[in-house]
Amino acid sequence: MPLVNQLRSLKNKFPKSGKLSIGNIGGISEDRGSLVTIEALRILNAQGVELQFECVGRSDKSHKEQLLKLCEEYNLHNVAFYGYMPAYEVWPILAQCDIGFSSSSSNGNTKLC
Numbered sequence: 001m002p003l004v005n006q007l008r009s010l011k012n013k014f015p016k017s018g019k020l021s022i023g024n025i026g027g028i029s030e031d032r033g034s035l036v037t038i039e040a041l042r043i044l045n046a047q048g049v050e051l052q053f054e055c056v057g058r059s060d061k062s063h064k065e066q067l068l069k070l071c072e073e074y075n076l077h078n079v080a081f082y083g084y085m086p087a088y089e090v091w092p093i094l095a096q097c098d099i100g101f102s103s104s105s106s107n108g109n110t111k112l113c
Helices: 002-008 034-046 061-073 087-095
Strands: 020-025 051-056 079-083 099-101 103-106 109-112
Touching (some): 020 087, 051 087, 061 079
Parallel strands (some): 020 099, 051 079
């Protein structure tokens, strides 16, 4: 899982008392890596990394419910799904994040940007 490895490499750069803040912007769907992202957050959380995840973008209702259920199951309490927001509302949220990413899907392959 490249995302997990990339985030794991940052683990030692943040003190245990501080939270690693991660932001995602774009459409939220399985083919754009949302389930992989939640799994990466679960792994980091299990390793003791305190984190906050800010997720901005459209998602269908059933997929959002699936993600919320996984977050509850994985004990991920610092996760926010905002849905669609105009850019002027998004940038202040993302500006507070330590890491920001967007994913896209092409031919069924998820790519991180």
